Amino acid sequence: MTDIAIDHVPGKRSIPFVQEGLGALTIIALGAVGCFLFPDDLALLTRLIGISFLVLSLDLVTGYCGIATLGHAAQFGVAAYAVGIACVRGVTDPVALLAIGIVAGTLMGLISGALIARFRGLPQLVLSIAVGQLVAALANKLQWLTGGSDGLSGILPGKVFGIYSFDMYSRTAFLFSLATLVVVFVALSRFVRSPFGLLCRGIKDDDLRAKMIGVAVYPRLVIMYGVAGAVAGVGGALTAISTGVVGLDSVGFERSAEVLVMLVLGGAGHLWGALAGALIFQIFEHIVSAANPFHWMTLVGLLLILIVVFAPRGLIEPVLMLVRRRAGKGRPS
Amino acid sequence: MNERAKSILTLAILGLMTGTASADVIKVGVIGTMSGPYALFGANYKMGIDAWVAEHGNKVGSHEIEFIYRDEEGPNPAKSKALAQELIVKDKVQYLAGIYFTPNAMAIAPLLEESKTPLVVLNAATSSIVEKSPYIVRTSFTMWQNTVPAANIAFKNGARKVAIAVSDYGPGIDAEAAFKKTFEADGGAVVEAIRIPLNTTDFSPIMQRIKSSGADTIFTFLPAGPPALGFIKAYVDNGLKADGVKLMSTGDVVTEIDLPGIGDSAIGMLSTYHYALSHNSPENKAFLASIVKNGGKIEDVAMTGVAAYDGARVIYKMIEATDGQRDPEKAIATVKGMKWISPRGPVSIDPETRHIRQNVYLRTVTKVDGKLINKEGDTVFLDQPDWALSKQ
Numbered sequence: 001m002t003d004i005a006i007d008h009v010p011g012k013r014s015i016p017f018v019q020e021g022l023g024a025l026t027i028i029a030l031g032a033v034g035c036f037l038f039p040d041d042l043a044l045l046t047r048l049i050g051i052s053f054l055v056l057s058l059d060l061v062t063g064y065c066g067i068a069t070l071g072h073a074a075q076f077g078v079a080a081y082a083v084g085i086a087c088v089r090g091v092t093d094p095v096a097l098l099a100i101g102i103v104a105g106t107l108m109g110l111i112s113g114a115l116i117a118r119f120r121g122l123p124q125l126v127l128s129i130a131v132g133q134l135v136a137a138l139a140n141k142l143q144w145l146t147g148g149s150d151g152l153s154g155i156l157p158g159k160v161f162g163i164y165s166f167d168m169y170s171r172t173a174f175l176f177s178l179a180t181l182v183v184v185f186v187a188l189s190r191f192v193r194s195p196f197g198l199l200c201r202g203i204k205d206d207d208l209r210a211k212m213i214g215v216a217v218y219p220r221l222v223i224m225y226g227v228a229g230a231v232a233g234v235g236g237a238l239t240a241i242s243t244g245v246v247g248l249d250s251v252g253f254e255r256s257a258e259v260l261v262m263l264v265l266g267g268a269g270h271l272w273g274a275l276a277g278a279l280i281f282q283i284f285e286h287i288v289s290a291a292n293p294f295h296w297m298t299l300v301g302l303l304l305i306l307i308v309v310f311a312p313r314g315l316i317e318p319v320l321m322l323v324r325r326r327a328g329k330g331r332p333s
Numbered sequence: 334m335n336e337r338a339k340s341i342l343t344l345a346i347l348g349l350m351t352g353t354a355s356a357d358v359i360k361v362g363v364i365g366t367m368s369g370p371y372a373l374f375g376a377n378y379k380m381g382i383d384a385w386v387a388e389h390g391n392k393v394g395s396h397e398i399e400f401i402y403r404d405e406e407g408p409n410p411a412k413s414k415a416l417a418q419e420l421i422v423k424d425k426v427q428y429l430a431g432i433y434f435t436p437n438a439m440a441i442a443p444l445l446e447e448s449k450t451p452l453v454v455l456n457a458a459t460s461s462i463v464e465k466s467p468y469i470v471r472t473s474f475t476m477w478q479n480t481v482p483a484a485n486i487a488f489k490n491g492a493r494k495v496a497i498a499v500s501d502y503g504p505g506i507d508a509e510a511a512f513k514k515t516f517e518a519d520g521g522a523v524v525e526a527i528r529i530p531l532n533t534t535d536f537s538p539i540m541q542r543i544k545s546s547g548a549d550t551i552f553t554f555l556p557a558g559p560p561a562l563g564f565i566k567a568y569v570d571n572g573l574k575a576d577g578v579k580l581m582s583t584g585d586v587v588t589e590i591d592l593p594g595i596g597d598s599a600i601g602m603l604s605t606y607h608y609a610l611s612h613n614s615p616e617n618k619a620f621l622a623s624i625v626k627n628g629g630k631i632e633d634v635a636m637t638g639v640a641a642y643d644g645a646r647v648i649y650k651m652i653e654a655t656d657g658q659r660d661p662e663k664a665i666a667t668v669k670g671m672k673w674i675s676p677r678g679p680v681s682i683d684p685e686t687r688h689i690r691q692n693v694y695l696r697t698v699t700k701v702d703g704k705l706i707n708k709e710g711d712t713v714f715l716d717q718p719d720w721a722l723s724k725q
Contacts (some may be wrong), residue, residue: 040422043414047412141501148503149435149436150435150436150439151435151436153436167447168444244440245411245439245440247436249408249410289368289404293367293403294367294368294372294375294376294404295368296404297368
C-alpha cells in the first residue's frame with residue numbers, strides 16, 4: 001500500500017487538476033456510452049449509480065482508513081428516509097432533497113463513526129453490524145414515519161431546476177445522477193490525495209505509528225466517517241428520488257454486505273476500484289438474472305469465487321500494476 | 334418537448350400500436366421472487382401461469398401471448414422499479430403481473446398510468462396497493478380479508494378473551510388491527526397484544542405472558558417457516574394446548590408447504606384462509622392435475638400459484654376485450670365485476686376496489702392418510718371483500 005502513497009506525492013503533480021479532469025471526462029464518456037447505446041436501460045443505470053455512491057463511501061472508510069464495517073447501509077438508508085419523509089411533507093425540489101440527503105448522511109456518518117472508530121478489529125465489525133441493525137430496527141418500528149415494511153411511498157419529486165421532470169424512461173433521473181456522480185467523484189479524488197486523505201492512509205497502514213508522530217487518530221476517523229456519510233447520503237437521496245419508494249432494504253444488512261462484496265471485487269483503496277466493482281457486479285447480476293431469473297445467483301457466486309482466486313486484491317489491481325510498470329520505466333522507484 | 338414534437342411522437346406511437354395489433358405477440362412481464370428464500374412463491378407464479386396456458390393455449394384470438402419472467406429477489410423497490418421500467422420500455426410488455434412484496438408494488442404503481450400498462454398483483458397483500466393506481470387489479474388476498482372472518486368465528490365459537498401475538502412488521506400489524514377491531518366490535522376483549530420481533534427464536538416468555546393474561550384464545554400471525562414452527566412448539570411445550578387455550582391464525586402460518594415441518598403439534602389448529610390445497614372442487618382437482626402434468630409437484634403449490642392461475646385468466650380476458658390493443662381503460666373496465674370459479678371457489682373482481690372478492694374458509698389442521706392438511710369445515714364466509722377498503 002505504501003507505494004501507492006508514493007504515487008501521490010504532491011511534487012509529482014505537475015499540472016493541477018489533470019487527474020480530476022480526466023476522471024470526470026471518463027465518467028461522462030461512460031455515461032454517454034450508457035445513454036446512447038442503452039437508451040432503454042436508463043432505469044437500471046440510474047439505480048446502479050445510486051449504489052455506486054454507497055460503494056465509494058464504503059471505500060473511504062474501509063479502503064482508505066481500514067475500518068471494517070458491515071453496517072454501512074445505515075448512512076445510505078437514513079438519508080433515503082430523510083429525503084423520502086421531506087418529500088412526502090412537501091419539499092419537492094430535487095436539489096434541495098439532495099442537500100437534505102447529504103446532511104442526513106453526514107449526521108448519521110458522524111454518529112456511527114463516533115461509535116465504530118473507537119475500536120479496531122473484530123469489536124469494530126460487530127459494532128458496525130449493531131449500528132446497522134439498530135437503524136434497520138428503528139426504520140421498521142417507526143411505522144408512522146417510515147411506513148415500516150410496506151415502505152415509504154408517495155415520493156414525488158418536482159422538476160430539476162424547475163425544467164426537467166422525472167419521466168418513465170428515467171432520462172432526467174439518469175442525467176441528474178450522472179452529473180452528481182461527476183461532481184462527487186472529482187471532489188473525492190481531490191480529497192483522498194489531500195494531506196488529510198494521505199494521513200488516513202497512514203492511519204490505515206499503521207495506526208500506532210501514526211499516533212507516535214502525534215496524529216490524533218480518532219477525530220480524523222470520525223471526520224472521514226462523516227465525509228463517507230455525506231457520499232452515501234447522496235446515493236440514498238438519488239435512489240429515493242428516482243425510485244419514489246424507500247423500503248427497509250435500503251438500511252438492511254444485505255445492502256451493507258452486498259456493497260462490501262462490490263468493493264472487494266473492484267479493489268478497496270481506489271476510487272476507480274470502487275466504481276468499477278459497483279458497475280461490473282451490478283451489470284453482471286442484471287444480465288444473468290434476466291437470462292435466467294431462477295438460477296442466476298449460482299453464476300454470481302461463481303464469478304465472485306473466480307475473481308477472489310485470480311485477483312484477490314480486486315479487479316483494479318492488475319490494471320494499476322500495468323500502469324505503474326509503464327510509469328516505472330521512466331523513473332527509479 | 335414542444336407541442337409539435339409531442340404530436341409527432343403521439344402519431345408515431347399510434348402508428349406503432351396499429352402496427353403491432355396484427356403483428357402480434359403480446360408480452361406480459363411477470364416480476365416475482367424467483368431466487369432466494371422466497372423462490373418457491375415465485376416459482377408458483379410460473380407454475381400457475383403454465384397451468385393456465387396449458388389448459389387454454391398461448392393464443393387469445395389471433396394474438397400470441399408471451400410471458401417474460403424477471404426476478405424481484407426480495408423487498409427492493411428500486412430494483413423492482415428498474416425491472417418494470419425495462420419491461421415496459423425495452424421489452425414493450427402490454428401487461429405486468431406478479432409482485433410478492435408491498436414496497437415493490439408501491440414503486441411500480443406510478444409507472445402504470447404514464448405507460449398505460451395494467452398490473453395484476455399476484456401476491457402483495459397490503460390493502461392500499463390497489464388505491465395507488467387505477468390500473469391495478471389484484472387476484473391474491475389481503476390480511477384484512479382473511480383476518481376479519483377469523484375474529485368473527487372466534488367470537489361465535491365462544492372466545493371472549495383473546496391474546497394477539499403477531500410478528501412486528503407490516504402484515505403482522507395489519508392482522509392485529511383487523512382482528513382487534515372486529516373482535517371488539519363483536520363484543521369480545523383483547524387482553525394482550527404482543528408484537529414479536531422478527532428474529533425471535535425463544536417464544537416461551539411470550540407464552541408465559543399469554544398464560545398470565547388469562548386469554549382463552551390466541552390469535553397469531555407470523556411469517557411461515559421457522560418462526561411459525563417455534564411459536565407452535567412453544568404453545569404446546571408451555572402447556573397452553575393442554576390447558577385448552579385455542580390457537581388461531583390466518584392460513585399464512587400453516588401453509589401446506591410448512592405443515593410437514595411443524596409436525597403433529599399443529600393438529601387441531603384453526604385458521605382462516607382463501608385457499609386450501611385440499612379444497613374439494615372439480616376446478617381445484619383440474620388445476621392440480623394440470624400442475625402435475627406440467628412437471629410441477631403438488632407439495633410445492635402455494636397460494637401464489639392459484640393467484641397466478643387466476644391472474645392469467647384476468648389478463649387473457651383483458652387481451653380478448655381490447656383485441657390486443659393497448660387500451661388499459663377498456664381492459665380494466667372489462668374485468669371489473671368479472672366472475673368465475675377459481676380453484677379456491679367462486680370469486681369476482683370487486684368493481685369498486687379492483688381487489689378480488691372470495692370465500693374465506695375456516696380450516697382445521699388434520700392428519701389424513703399420514704399427511705397433515707388444512708381441512709375445510711362447514712364454516713365458509715361467502716364473498717368476502719377486502720375489509721380495509723370496502724365500507725360494507
